[in-house]
Amino acid sequence: MRPAVVVATAFLFVSSAWAQQESTDDSSSDLLRGFEGKIELDVRDSKPDWTPxxxxxxxxxxxxxxxxxxxxxxxxxxxxxxxxxxxxTLDSLAADGLIYTNWHTTALCSPTRSTLQTGRTHWINGYANVAEGAEGFPGYSTRFPREVTTIAEVLQSNGYATLWLGKNHNVPEVDVAPGGYRGEWPLQKGWDRFYGFLGGETNQWYPFLVKDNDFIEQPYMPEDGYHLSKDLADQAIEMLRNKNASNPSKPFFMWFNPGANHAPHQAPKEWIAKYKGKFDDGYDAYRVWVTKRMKERGIIPENTVNTAVNPLPKDLANPLDYVRPWNTLNDQEKQLFNRMAEVWAAYSSYTDHQIGRVIDYLKETDQYENTLIIYAADNGTSGEGSPNGSVNENKFFNSFPDSLEDNMKYIDKLGGPDTYEHFPTGWAAAFSAPYKFFKRYSEYEGGTADPLVISWPKGIKARGELRHQYHHSTDIVPTLLEITGLEMPEFNHGVKQYPLYGVSMAYTFDAKPDAPTQKRVQIYEMFGTRGIWKDGWHAASVHVPLGGKGDFDQDEWELYNMVEDRSQSNNLADKYPDKLKELRDLWMEQAKENNVLPLDDRLAVEIITVPRPTEEPPRDTYRYYPDTEPVPEGVAVNVRGRSYKILANVEVTDKTEGVIFAQGSRFGGHALFIKDQKLYYVYNFLGIEPEQVFESDVTLKPGKYTLGMAFEKTGKGDHGETLGETKLYVDDKVVASGKMRTQPGKFSFSGEGLCVGYDSEDAVSTLYKAPGKFTDGTIQGVAVSVKGEPYLNLELEAKRIMRRQ
Known part of the structure; x- marks a missing residue:
């Protein structure tokens, strides 16, 4: 049996005496409500009461x-x-606890993480999409409404230390700004401490870090052994030590969210070497191999069918999600794809090793026995590497194809700082076997069926057992409330709260593996894909996420008996039309109750580049000044798909070097800088070599200058890229010119910001080394204009637009 706990009946920092005391007409009694001490004229005659x-x-x-x-x-x-x-580490926890075989998520990271914080559906939380995909609809706002309280706030208000490490991805992109609104940041949502990154991903070698409410530099560099997974484990142990030093009896709630296994797939060389040759049989063979193993372990029933890797006809499928059959690949492709799988596996194992250090600390300090440990993943394996894999995952979000020739150049560098890797869709399908598809497909198990292990030696008798009850990420918060004896408040901050959608899983701790589930219904939707589960039946719409087709009312719906058909291989829609209609009607009913509509299946590059309101309205000219914190892309000047110019007033000496302006990273970005007394502008298009370099044909002698560049848009390329002409200026003189192309989508999801006087994180260009600090000179400021007008008098224009308003 689980240890008994006392149910707390109050949520805020208010004593029960205060909460229950009747009001009186005596104003002094109102002032002293809840105070049980004695107050006299002299403190010596008074009795203190600290309780309130x-x-x-x-x-x-x-x-x-x-x-x-x-x-x-x-x-x-x-x-x-x-x-x-x-x-x-996970093996040891599974041996000490329970393995869940039928636990589900939303099919995408931000939405799932929102449900894990609130116990409500991701649409109710405003997270129908990732934080970068906000829309002006209730289900898409990417801001938690006032009607939902996080589990962190409940625990924090009831005596827990709340500690968050790693990925967030529940802060709107426009709020990830040095001077912006912080209401959605972790410390404002019930967390005592935060150390990690706010965006959907970050470079594991050069992360864009936040500590509590401030942006910080990483503590040391990759050449000194830095990797984010190691850093997070170090910080986790330090937070626990600090808590124990002052409050050893206070329980903690720690959320440890590594960058793994999200792109970029990056791991130390020695860990990659451990997997050499382990995937040489290829992803088609792996699906067969692992499905058999899953049956042998009881993870899936013996009758489960290994579904096709390409479940949809080609005319209905998204070509970026197509899996190329292994036997159609040439030797170079097989070599490349296997190496990519080795890196991903090493990434996961290395991170598990670092987590093991945290578990070891709990054991060493006698905290392990009474620690409920949940070890899970937030969605199916990612297929965002496209059919050919990628050395720069950002190509996917710019709808730009990879080529074998480009990727093979990096085969020996995969996993290191020179790549931003993502393996091909074949491995996404393999690691989501035996189900259909992978991440983003919410109608199929490949997107939503995820691993979950729960260990709690003091509270769970079972050791190494399976649990087959159907559950979902919305059920984690109710479970934590039950095992801690706490309640979600009916009112918080003066606002009546939405009811919980999830149900507690705590009954499964003592249940038999096949005991009936207490879950009754679960709705799904992601990028237009739809599904609903009810009492073992599942209805699924046949729709392609990020396909940009719409026509939702024309979608075919499928029906599956999940009790008998775990992998959704046998469509029963024709056999049971009444059951399908019942579930479709229930889906629409649930959709209206949960803010699911409208549906959005547009291409990633379309969704990401939608204009969104910020605290500061869009303008023609943006001014930036030296040595401020990086300005995230979501609130910085937007140069995508348009003409623009960058102007800087600087004073140089014959020793001046460094970055004047930089935005993005080596995997997509642009920079204006001085090197060897020459002015350079580099536009790094999605990290594809060679960089687009513009070098001045004159040297900069000591003095004051207006330096800049201008890009004039002339057309579009085959993949949405903008084509045009770039000119580099020293005062009014053109010192370099040539053709250039710019990205249609974002420079990065990692959070690298716009910088003046240095380059944050990973350098945009190989011509300088980060941080590329501007030295032996002065930058008055930098202005970026997107008016699209030609230069008149550069010096006068620079003075005009740099003038503070």
């Missing part, structure tokens, strides 16, 4: 909670489920 002023303590016996959440990992990847990825 002290924060609440956690319920007696309440466990610590450690929630480890990976990204982009299907069931078929990890060793406890039969996969080929060695996860010793």
């Amino acid at each position: 002023f002290m924060p609440k303590k956690a319920p007696e016996g309440a466990p610590n909670i450690l929630f480890i959440l990976y990204d982009d990992t299907g069931q078929a990847a990890w060793s406890p489920y039969g996969g080929r990825l060695s996860m010793p």
